[in-house]
Amino acid sequence: MKSTQPLIDTHLHLASEQFNEDRRAVIERAIEAGIAAMVEIGYDLASSHAAVALANAHPAIFAVVGIQPNHLHDLPSDWIDQIRKLAAHPKVVAIGEIGLDYYWMKSPPSAQEEAFRAQLALAAELGLPVVIHSREAMPETIAVLRDAARGPGVMHSFSGDWTAAQECLELGFYLSFSGPLTFPKSAALHEVVQQAPLERLLIETDSPYLSPHPHRGQRNEPSRLVYIAQKLADLRGLSLAELGPQLWQNTLRAFPRMAETLG
Structure with missing residues (x-):
């Protein structure tokens, strides 16, 4: 599947060992499919260093650094x-992915909140947006953001459901959607996409x-970002040709440093 409109994958992990055998080919397939830019996300120190290295090596890749x-x-x-x-590098466009995870609970809530x-x-x-990871902790995440941050930033x-989405939108955050948006049983996500302002939606693969x-x-x-873009377009009653430019502008607003390179 190929997009005739350039798209931006706002969240992926190309430095993952799962790509060690064919990373270059994966990047080439993405560009051939119409993915004009990709945002490599750090989740610990090693992956944050790797994200900057990838961004340094590939014109189409940008980086986000942080501790998940x-x-x-x-x-x-x-x-x-x-x-x-790391964030001083000109291709680092945000701090992330950061937040709270009460599903795995690998650190106590107090330590998670402190970090x-x-x-x-x-x-x-630094004047940078944030990329937020929240799993089984949406109310707690929103409470911290309400107290300590305002947008721009990306969920x-x-x-979450439409109620959680409204709270995130009120705080100035963008909502980014990944593969589950395409699943037939994702009714709550479909409702969010249909109700939220179009100018606050982003797409990602989380590859x-x-x-x-x-x-x-x-x-x-x-x-495979194209499948997510097409589903979002279908939910909004738009063609991909109509949706693509809006998603592009949304991403540049969410990550102002990208705009310096991509316009």
Whole structure:
């Protein structure tokens, strides 16, 4: 499947070992499918360094750096300074993915919130947006954001209902949708896409995870962003040709540093 409109995959993990054998081919397939830019997301120090390296090596790739709540153990004492230094790279467009995860609960809620708030403060200091990870912790995530941050920012792979979506929108955040949007039983997500302002919607693959229908259960890759874009277009009663330019502008507003390169 190919898009005639250039699209941006706002969240993926190309540095994953699942791409070690064919990373270059995956990037080439994405570009051939109409994916004009990709945002490589860090989740710990190693992946944040790798994200910057990928962005440095590929014109179409940008980076986001940060510590995800499932990767808080064994951090060095200077971890926030390391993220600050990485964020100085001109192709780093946000701090993330950061937030709360009460599904895996690999760190206690207090430790998760402390790291979350520290990185929200760093993003504010640097004038960068944030990319938010929230799993089984949407009310708690929104409470922290209401207290410590306002947009711009992105709710990664949004999985909440319309009530949660409204709260995120009121805080100035964009809602980003991934493979589950294409699943027939995702009625709550379909409602959010139909109700939310079109100018606040983004799309992502979260590759290598969350592959869309009809590739569910397979390793995901950025070329499959087109399936997500098409589903979003269908839900809004638009053609992909009509939707594509809107998604492009939404992404550049969400990540102003990208706009400096992509216009």
